[in-house]
Amino acid sequence: MSRRKRIWFIGQCPPPMHGQSIYNERMASGLSQIGALIRLPLGGSTFGKIWRAILNPLLLLVGLRNGDIVYSSLPGQNGIWFFLPTALALRLRRIRFYTHHHSYRAIALGPLPALKLLGSLSDGYATHILLSEKMRDQYQALYRVNSRERFLCLPNAALFSHPTAAVPPRREGAPVAGHLSVITADKGAPYLLELWKDYIAQGGRGKLVLAGPIPDAELRHEVEVAVDRSDGRIRWLGPISGTKKQSFFEEIDLLILPTKLVDEADPLVLLEAYSAGAAVFAPDRGCIRSRLISDQWLMTMDLSSDLPSLHERMKDVVNARNHLPDQMHSHAQRLQNAAEDDAVSFLSEFDVTADEARAILRNMRS
Numbered sequence: 001m002s003r004r005k006r007i008w009f010i011g012q013c014p015p016p017m018h019g020q021s022i023y024n025e026r027m028a029s030g031l032s033q034i035g036a037l038i039r040l041p042l043g044g045s046t047f048g049k050i051w052r053a054i055l056n057p058l059l060l061l062v063g064l065r066n067g068d069i070v071y072s073s074l075p076g077q078n079g080i081w082f083f084l085p086t087a088l089a090l091r092l093r094r095i096r097f098y099t100h101h102h103s104y105r106a107i108a109l110g111p112l113p114a115l116k117l118l119g120s121l122s123d124g125y126a127t128h129i130l131l132s133e134k135m136r137d138q139y140q141a142l143y144r145v146n147s148r149e150r151f152l153c154l155p156n157a158a159l160f161s162h163p164t165a166a167v168p169p170r171r172e173g174a175p176v177a178g179h180l181s182v183i184t185a186d187k188g189a190p191y192l193l194e195l196w197k198d199y200i201a202q203g204g205r206g207k208l209v210l211a212g213p214i215p216d217a218e219l220r221h222e223v224e225v226a227v228d229r230s231d232g233r234i235r236w237l238g239p240i241s242g243t244k245k246q247s248f249f250e251e252i253d254l255l256i257l258p259t260k261l262v263d264e265a266d267p268l269v270l271l272e273a274y275s276a277g278a279a280v281f282a283p284d285r286g287c288i289r290s291r292l293i294s295d296q297w298l299m300t301m302d303l304s305s306d307l308p309s310l311h312e313r314m315k316d317v318v319n320a321r322n323h324l325p326d327q328m329h330s331h332a333q334r335l336q337n338a339a340e341d342d343a344v345s346f347l348s349e350f351d352v353t354a355d356e357a358r359a360i361l362r363n364m365r366s
Contacts (some may be wrong), residue, residue, distance in 0.1 A: 001244065002081070004251060005035035005036070005067060005068070005069060005350075006032070006035055006036050006065065006067075006068045006069070007031050007032075007034065007035040007036065007037050007038065007068070007069045007070075007350075008038045008040060008060065008064070008068060008069070008070045008071070008073060008084060009027075009028050009031060009037050009038065009039050009040065010040045010042070010056065010070065010071065010072035010073070010202070010208075011024040011040075011041070011042060011071075011072060011073030011100075012024060012041050012042040012043070012044065012073070012075065013025040013028060013039070013041065014115070014285065015044060015131065016044050017083065019102075019223070020073065020076070020102045020264075020286060020357070023073075023102065023156065023159065024073045025110055026159045026160070026364055027071070027073070027100075027159065027242075027364075028148060028177065030159070030347075030360050030361070030363070030364040031350075032073060033070070033360050033363060034347070034350045034352060034360070035069065035350070038063075040052070040059060040060075040211050042056075042075055042079065042082065042083070042260050043082075043116045044229060049075075049079060049082045050082065052082070053082040053085050053086070054085070056085075056086050057085040057088065057089035058089075060086065060089045060090060060093065061089050061092065061093060064093050064095055065178075066093065066213045067283075068175075069098075069099065069350065070090060070095055070096075070097035071097070071098045071100070072097060072098065072099045072185045073100045073102065074099050074100060074101050074102070075104065076102070076103045076105065076361070077263075077278055078104075078116065079115075080114040080115060080139055081114050082116070084114070084118060084121055084218035086330065087099075087118055087121045087122050087126070088121045090122070090125060091121060091122055091123045091125055094125070095102075095125065095127060096126075096127065097125060097313070098126075098127045098129055098165065098349075099118075099122075099126050099127070099128055099129065100129040100154070101128060101130055101131070101135075101139065101236070102265060103263040103265055104262070104263060104264055104265040104286040104287075105262050106139060106265045107135065107138045107139060107142065108141070108262050108285075108286075109262060110142045110143070111142045115142075115143050116143060116339050118143075119143050119144065119146065119149065120145055122146070122149070122150030123146060123148070124146035124149050126149055126150075127147070127150040127151075127349075128140075128143075128149065128150065128151045128152070128171075129152050129153075129154050129346070130151065130152070130153055130154070130230070130264040131153070131154065131156060131265050131286075131287050131292070132153060132266060132287035132290050132291075133153050133156055133264075133287070133290070134154060134289075135153075135265065135287055136151050136152070136153045138169070138303070139151065145262070148300065150323075150344075152340050152345075152346055153221050153312070153342050154165070154312065154339075154343060154344060154346050155266055155287075155335075155337035155338070155339035155342060156265075156266040156268055156339075157266075157271050157335055157336050158339040158340055158342060158346075158361065159269075159343070159361070159364055159365070160268055160340050160344035161336070161365040162363060166322075167279025167287050167325065167326070168250075168275075168324070168325040168328070168329045169250045169277065170321060170325065171251075171277075171317075171321055171325070172321075173206075174205050174206050174207060175205060175206035175252045175253045175254065175317050175318050176206060176208075176209060176251055176252045176253050177196070177207070177208045177209070177252060177253065177255075177256070177314065178205060178208070178209045178210070178211065178248060178249075178251070178252030178255050178273075178278070179192055179208070179209075179210050179211070179212075179256050179257065179258050180210075180211040180212055180240075180245075180248060180249075180269055181212045181259075181269065182212055182213055182215065182224065182253070183210060183212045183213065183219065183256070184214075184216065184219065184261075185216070185219060185260075186257050186259070186260050186261040186262075187257075187258075187259050187260070187261060188258030188301075189210075189214075189219060189222075189223065189259050190219070190222065190256045191260070191301065191303075192208075192256060192258050193222065193234075194224050194303065195233065195256075195258070195303060195306055195307060195310060196208050196233075198303065198307050199307060199310050199311065199314075200230075200233055200299070202307070202311070203248070204310070204311055204314060205215070205314065205318075206228075206233075207233050207234070207235065208233065208234045208235070208238075209234075209235045209237065209248065210223065210234070210235065210236040210237065211236075211237040211239075211240045211245075211248050211253065212235075212238075212239060212240070213238065213239045217235075218231075222235070223234075223236055228291060231272055231320070233366065234267070236293070240331060241252070242315075245272075246276070248278050248304050249272055249275075249276035249278055250275050250277075250280050251271055252273070253317035253318070253321075254278060254279045254314065254316075254317050255269065255270070255278050255279070255280045255281070255282075256262075256280055256281045256282070256299075257269065257270070257280065257281070257283075257312075258282070258283060258299055258301060258306075259281040259282070259283065259285055259286075259288075260272060260285070261285070264285050264286040264292070265286040265287055266286060266287040267286075267288070270282065270288065270334055271291070271332055271336070273328075273330045274278055274293070274331050274332035274335070275329060275332040276329075277324075277325025277326070278325070278327055278328060279287060279293070279297060279313065280292060280293075280297055280328075281297050281299055281310065281313050282297070282298070282299055283299040283300065283301050284298060286363040291335060293327070293328065293331045296313075340358070340361060343357065343361055344357040344358060344361075347360060347361075
């Protein structure tokens with residue numbers, strides 16, 4: 001594997017700390033094993049974004065050399081507009097580049113003008129990286145403007161691993177449902193509380209465990225009131241990580257993720273739940289449907305259908321405790337293996353062998 005190549009890495013790494021910046025840092029660590037990394041951040045503040053929208057294209061125009069590789073992690077929402085001068089600079093230099101899409105907004109609300117313009121400005125020099133086959137096909141249908149554009153698939157699971165026992169722990173007692181996220185209305189917290197209230201009112205068994213921070217004071221009060229009135233049937237753990245997070249997944253039978261988030265794409269929390277032997281109940285948003293073990297576990301986000309479905313799913317996780325955790329764990333392994341195959345295919349674009357690519361992935365996860 002040659003290390004003489006230069007790789008321009010265009011993307012925001014921490015700070016600030018959020019899901020995409022953490023992913024970017026993980027990707028940067030992998031690409032740095034292939035070549036000499038030149039980092040071009042996108043800016044954290046409004047002023048920083050404007051400054052980088054001017055500076056980055058200039059640095060590329062004067063600094064790019066033949067044989068250089070360019071990887072970009074596309075910013076979200078209005079940040080795409082700040083990226084367009086960079087795409088134009090790459091076109092002017094006739095450099096093919098990778099642009100990694102982390103949000104489903106472009107598809108859920110598409111076609112968006114900024115992304116249509118990105119395709120036009122790129123003039124076929126862009127290789128788009130999407131998070132699932134469905135996302136790839138939908139994005140291509142909405143935004144392809146040039147026959148030279150390329151579209152690849154790289155699931156989030158490829159860069160992350162979730163340590164778990166070879167045999168997932170067996171659950172006992174009343175069933176436990178759980179929800180882990182930054183708890184917001186967009187993540188479906190009010191809907192989940194209403195769903196659970198109706199479930200208990202209809203004689204449903206079990207407990208609900210919520211985990212994660214609640215930034216909104218009004219929603220936090222709503223959750224605290226629900227906990228107080230639940231007679232012990234609802235708990236809120238607050239933010240968790242490390243061993244507490246692993247204990248959460250090993251306690252719950254069913255992860256419920258009623259997300260309404262427009263940007264929701266490929267949440268890793270599903271893989272974490274499956275790895276620990278928990279089932280997942282979630283809607284068809286972003287890449288989620290393609291990650292579920294079957295459509296039997298699909299939410300509709302309509303109480304009239306989700307309520308009877310929740311009763312059935314909670315019965316399923318109890319009645320099948322002897323074998324269901326093993327099935328979920330095996331499904332996690334299938335998802336991880338498929339994601340790693342896609343990652344090996346992606347890294348082969350950088351002239352590395354399959355064995356070298358798998359070694360790079362192991363280092364990225366460590």
